[in-house]
Amino acid sequence: MNYRQVVGAGLLLLTVMGTGSLRAAEADPPTPQASSQPQASLVERPNILFIFSDDHAYQAISCYGDPRRLIDTPNIDRLAREGVRFDRCLVPNSICGPSRATVLTGKYSHLHGFYNNTNSRFDGSQVTFPKLLQKAGYQTALIGKWHLVSDPTGFDHWHILPGQGLYYNPPMIRNGQRVQQSGYVTDVITDLSLEWLEKRDKSRPFLLMVHHKAPHREWSPALRHLGHDQDRQYPEPPTLFDDYSGHGQAIRDQDMTLARTFTDLDAKLKPPPNLTPEQRRLWDAYYEPRNKAFLEKKLTGKELIRWRYNRYMHDYLGCVKGVDESVGRLLKYLDDHNLAQKTIVVYSSDQGFYLGEHGWFDKRFILEESLRTPLLIRWPGVAKAGHADKHLTSLLDLAPTFLEAAGLPADPQMQGRSLVPLLRGQAVADWRKSFYYHYFEYPVPHRVRPHYGVVTERYKLVHFYKPDVDEWELLDREKDPLETRNFYDDPAYAEVVRELKAELQRLRRELKEPDELPKEAYGALYFPPKKKK
Structure with missing residues (x-):
């Protein structure tokens, strides 16, 4: 594969000759120079800011056009306006840990070894794209949710939530040292990310992975977002009361419904853990009068499901508002520090999520709302601004994409394919037709x-x-x-x-x-x- 480097507006554009990806088919990839001896050209390679949320449904991003118009997400939408919106990005295994392992390795669960959240543990010795970028001179950092049990590898700096993490005043682990944070988890992760950006070695390109807990269950919003929707009654999905009569036993006999699986913690009839007394006072001031009115009505049947659906939407979408604000803060930093033109920004989630469709929350099934995840990529000078891509793409494709952007070959075991030609709006005749x-x-x-x-x-x-x-x-x-x-x-x-x-x-x-x-x-x-x- 031949390349030529075109330097313009401070950004190195990699022009790919031919229709193939940069993946090496047979030989092992060459070992790049260690990060202690960066090449001169590294200053021209694009930075990578990868923002990854947990359980963020594409229906809850306004640029994806859900007919319910659930929420406005102006900052995430900006990435669609200034970059490419992928409309059919699919996950190989719709659950948190396996998807995170797929992003790192570009491989399916049967190869990276992380199958489930119950007893899997990530093998940090395997090849990951952060390791390859690190060896090539990139400074690498991971801040936020990790959820892979073992310690992160391939990062110069990591500051992670243990396990699922807490929404309020979360304990965290910074490079192996336990620390206690104060505040709301989305804000904490954003503050730490901006702090790292400010202190980084500015002579080298960076990979910063910002991994949010939100909007994961139990969907506890920031205190400032309580009442964000002014007690809106949300339009219902057509399948809110699906009886599953058109399906077999496997879909009928699950346990993820608003009707029977929604707990008091989900419904905010109980407060989340770890609130300070002052946070608890503000929390109770919003929820207690509404909970009292609900309990007095003694709702049953469809009316109870409707109440739970609307409470779920208030809480879940309140968490999304915090994530959207975080994206806005990160984009503003890039703008204010003359980094926007030199930085690839990617927004995605570990999988999709049911927002009442089929009467469900959660994910796991191959049905569309959990199979499909949001993916938006802004890369000035490369990504075709405002383009909506309809190809079957996947989280598998991120690792090869990041490596190609840095001028590196993908590892031969990676099962995804670089999205760079699609970002350019090029026709790719041999792109996957099945997944x-x-x-x-x-x-x-x-x-x-x-x-x-x-x-x-x-x-x-x-x-x-x-x-x-x-x-x-x-x-x-x-x-x-x-x-x-x-x-x-x-x-x-x-x-x-x-x-x-x-x-x-x-x-x-x-x-x-x-x-x-x-x-x-x-x-x-x-x-x-x-x-x-």
Whole structure:
């Protein structure tokens, strides 16, 4: 692969010759110079600011145009206006830890080894894109949620939340040392990120990964955002009261509904942990009178679900407002310090999330709202401003993209593909037309059975296969965009099923997924957690 470096407006633009990616097909990638001896050209390589939230549904980003118009996110929308909005970015395994491992490695769960949030532990010795950037002279930092159990590797500086982290006054771990932070977690992560940007070595390019806890369950907003919606009654998704009659046992028998799974902590009938007395006073001043009015009504059935849906939307979207403000603060720093033209900014989430669709919260299923995650990339001089890309893209593609931006080859084991040609708006004839998905964790916390499937622009063919089911479902997003019906047994789809099964097998062979996976992949199914004494 040949390159030429074009220096303009202080930004090095990498012009890719030919249609391939920078991925080395056979040989191991060359070992770049150590960060203690940066090359002269490093000052011209783009900085990378990667902002990653947790459970942020694309429906809750205004530039994605959800018909409910749930929220305005002007700062995240700015990235779409000044860069590329990817409209079908898919996750290989819709759950937090596995998605984070995929971002780092560019690999599926069966290769990076992090299958679930129950008993997986990330092997930090494997190749990751931060390690490759670090070796090439980039200074690297990770601030916020990590959620991979082992300590981060490949970072000059890391300041992370232990486990899921707390929304208020969170304890954190800074380069192995436990520290106590004061304030709201989204603000804390943003403050620490800006502090690192200010203190960094300004002679070298940087990779800064800002990983937010928000808007993860239990969706506790900042105190300033309590009442942000003025008690709005939110438009309901058409499937809020889905009875799952069009699906098989696996989708019917889950435990992630507003009807029966929503807890008092979710509903804010109990306050979140770790509030100071003054924070608790402000919290109670908002929730207590509303909770009192709710309890007096003694709601049941659909009216109870409607109340929970509206409380959920207030809280979840309040968390999103904090994340959007964080993006605005980070973009302002780049503007104020003459870094905007030299920095790639990426916004994404570890997966999508259900905002009442099918009566659900959470994620996990191959259905669209959790399979699809937001992805917005601004790269001045490269990314086609205001472009909406419709290709099947994935979190798998981020690692090769970041490496190509830095002029480095991807590791041969990476299973994604650089998005740089798509960012430029180029036609890529051999881009993927199908995508493989595999979810493992069962039965806790939400009784979503293991399943794998193939996804195309129109169809999803899904196999639920453990522990007590053997079911196939075919979803047709053209005829049934809400995904409420299974077309698998319809004779009119026999040829579609045959073709998709063949494609499914082809993808599994290509991705080198073994027929038998380790029992550890399935979490509590084979290794139930020990009961506390």
